Amino acid sequence: xxxxxxxxxxxxxxxxxxxxxxxxxxxxxxxxxxxxxxxxxxxxxxxxxxxxxxxxxxxxxxxxxxxxxxxxxxxxxxxxxxxxxxxxxxxxxxxxxxxxxxxxxxxxxxxx
Amino acid sequence: xxxxxxxxxxxxxxxxxxxxxxxxxxxxxxxxxxxxxxxxxxxxxxxxxxxxxxxxxxxxxxxxxxxxxxxxxxxxxxxxxxxxxxxxxxxxxxxxxxxxxxxxxxxxxxxx
Numbered sequence: 001x002x003x004x005x006x007x008x009x010x011x012x013x014x015x016x017x018x019x020x021x022x023x024x025x026x027x028x029x030x031x032x033x034x035x036x037x038x039x040x041x042x043x044x045x046x047x048x049x050x051x052x053x054x055x056x057x058x059x060x061x062x063x064x065x066x067x068x069x070x071x072x073x074x075x076x077x078x079x080x081x082x083x084x085x086x087x088x089x090x091x092x093x094x095x096x097x098x099x100x101x102x103x104x105x106x107x108x109x110x111x112x
Numbered sequence: 113x114x115x116x117x118x119x120x121x122x123x124x125x126x127x128x129x130x131x132x133x134x135x136x137x138x139x140x141x142x143x144x145x146x147x148x149x150x151x152x153x154x155x156x157x158x159x160x161x162x163x164x165x166x167x168x169x170x171x172x173x174x175x176x177x178x179x180x181x182x183x184x185x186x187x188x189x190x191x192x193x194x195x196x197x198x199x200x201x202x203x204x205x206x207x208x209x210x211x212x213x214x215x216x217x218x219x220x221x222x223x224x
Contacts (some may be wrong), residue, residue, distance in 0.1 A: 004154075032211040043116075043202055044155070044215040051211065090154050094211050099145065099168050100204075102154030 002027035002093045006103035013081055014111050021076040021106045023091035033074040034092040034100070035065055044090065050074060086110045114139055116205050116216035124222045125193050133188040133219045137205030144186040145213060146178060149200040161186055162208055190221075198223045 007022040025031060032051050036044040048059040055067040065076045074091060091103045117136045125131050137144050143162045147155035157170035161180035180186045184205075190197055200220050204213035 034212075036215070043118075043217040044204075046212065046214065049212060092154075097168060098143075098206065098209075098211055098213075099157045099160060099170065100147075100155070100213060101157070104154050105152075 002031060002095060002101050004091050004093050004101055004103035006091050006106050008106050009104065010107045010109070012109045012111065015083055016080050018077065018079050019081050019085075019108060021089050021091075021108070023074045023076065023103060025072050025074065025091075025093045027072075027093060027095060029095050031093050031095055033065075033067060034094075035063070035074075035076050036090045036092060036102075038088045038090065038105075040087075047076075047089070081108070081110050083110050083112065116203055116214055118201075118203050118216040118219050120219060121217070122220045122222075124224060126224055127193055127195060129193050130189065130191045131193060131221060133190075133201050133203075133221070134185065135188070135203030135205075135216060136185045137203075138214050141205035141207055141214070142184050143206045143208050144180060144184065145204045145206070146186070146188045147202040147204065147215075148172070149202055149218070151199070155202055158188070193223045195223050197221065 003026045005024045013019045034049045035047040037047045050067040058064040063078045088105045092100045119134045145160040146158040149155040159169045164180045175191045177189045200218045202218045203216045206213045
């Protein structure tokens with residue numbers, strides 16, 4: 001079975017500063033990796049995904065994540081955050097069974 | 113293109129009662145998964161339906177059951193409700209054989 005550890009439960013950051021959210025996974029087989037974002041009182045939105053190919057994946061709103069197989073990590077980064085990036089971020093992993101295993105989440109609070 | 117929809121939005125039930133939650137998948141999707149998200153935690157996989165059958169199940173008791181209809185919509189039923197069943201219930205849809213899952217807004221269940 002696979003599992004995910006998000007190393008930071010809360011990340012406060014100032015507007016226009018960079019942010020990194022750390023995610024490590026455990027699996028004995030090949031994985032697919034995802035980052036989801038959840039705004040207050042809403043469901044999960046897919047932010048970006050790694051399925052295969054290039055290990056650096058990017059979203060349309062400036063986030064990027066890099067798959068590192070040797071370190072079993074999939075950290076999320078953004079070079080300059082906005083107030084609207086305040087949300088909870090979940091790292092998730094799945095294998096060929098297609099059931100997602102989620103981390104506990106990282107709450108990002110962006111301050112002016 | 114309609115996304116994943118869920119009903120109702122909120123629900124309040126008493127211990128021992130039964131509840132049914134509903135989900136319509138994203139247009140073109142044929143697989144539905146259900147997740148339970150307790151307050152302050154990441155979502156936990158309950159089960160997955162494809163071709164009207166339960167294909168996979170997470171670590172949830174038999175009080176949790178489901179159904180998938182020929183139009184791919186799905187229901188989640190929970191019997192003999194416990195206080196600990198209070199959570200946000202998320203439905204996700206996907207295409208069979210593909211790892212990307214798209215989530216609905218969720219149903220907030222409160223058990224008193």
